[in-house]
Structure formats: C-alpha cells, structure tokens
Amino acid sequence: MKVLMINGSRRDAGCTYTALSLVAKELNAAGIETEIMNVGSRVMKGETKEAVKEALAVMKEADGLVIGAPVYYASPAGEALMFLDRFFWDGGDDLRCKPCATVASARRAGTTATLDALNKYPTICEMPLVSSSYWNMVHGFTPKDVMQDLEGVQIMETLGRNMAWLLKCIEAGKAAGMEPPAYTKKTLTNFIR
Secondary structure, three states, X not given: OEEEEEEOOOOOOOHHHHHHHHHHHHHHHOOOEEEEEEOHHHHHOOOHHHHHHHHHHHHHHOOEEEEEEEEEOOEXXXXXXXXXXXXXXXXXXXXXXXXXXXXXXXXXXXXXXHHHHHHHHHHHOOOOEXXXXXXXXXXXXXXXXXXXXXXXXXXXXXXXXXXXHHHHHHHHHHHOOOOOOOOOOOOOOOOOO
C-alpha cells in the first residue's frame, strides 16, 4: 500500500513538511509506503502542469492521499489551492473512494478556515476523510517549533495510525469481495433560466 502526501508549501522542508513527515512515520511503521511531493515550490516556479501530471501518475497507483498546506492570510497558501484546483479537476476515478486527510500548519491562527477549504476537495470526489483526535493542525513558525507543539505532534501521529487502519480495513474488505459503490453520474442542476 502507498499514500501520496502533497506539500502545498513553498518551503520544501518547512512546518507543513514536518507535519506530513510525522504522519508518514506512522504510516511507514504500519508497513505503508509514503511519498511526499513538494508542489508549492514548483507552482511558484510556474511548474503547476508538470507537478499535477507527476502527482496524478503516483495517485493512479496510490491507495490514499494526505494534503498539507500552510496558512497564509488566514487561508490555505495560494500555491496549494492552485495545485489542488487542477489536481482534483484532472483526478477523476484515480481519486474516488480513496481515503484522504488534510493537514494545516500555522504560526498562530487560520487553521480551521484552511481545513475547511482543503476538505472541500476530497469530499467532491467521494474520498472518505480521515480524522484524528483533534483538528488536523500543527502550530509553529519553524519546524523546530512544530516539534514543540506536543498536541500537534500527537494529532499527526494519531492521524497516521488512523489512516493506516482505514487503508487496512479497505484492503480486508476488498479481499472479502467488498467493492466500492458503483459510480453514479452527477446530476447538475442550474436554477437560472
């Protein structure tokens, strides 16, 4: 099994990466492979299309997804949103019914608004959301600060264990003949005439 982890920060090894690494550590301990893709810095360089293409190639084979974004101006970083808009538009069946978790990192505030925005992406693609013992967030201005946020560290570790459990439950269900629900074509309604 494998989980793709998206780092939407423009800092490849900053606070968001640190939070994702904590989740990855627990997934790895459960025998689940992880790959962290730093996409925020690539979007900054104008490589959005290439980053999305590479991430979707990994997601095609992956069993789960974790999206991480820092808080800028009380909402997700623009680079993360730009990537996710394209990633989820193009993702289609490669995302459907695969568990997803979202993670926010902030110096101080804006994390719940960020999680609200991030959670909209997987829920429109029928991806089950994975939760932790509190909202999936860490606080700190530097990676060292994040590691001192003991509650945040515990939340990330619990999130990793919960994701591993859900992935193994889905694998056991498939082995027992349980298939995902059939796809239903979306009905689009327009109230403007």
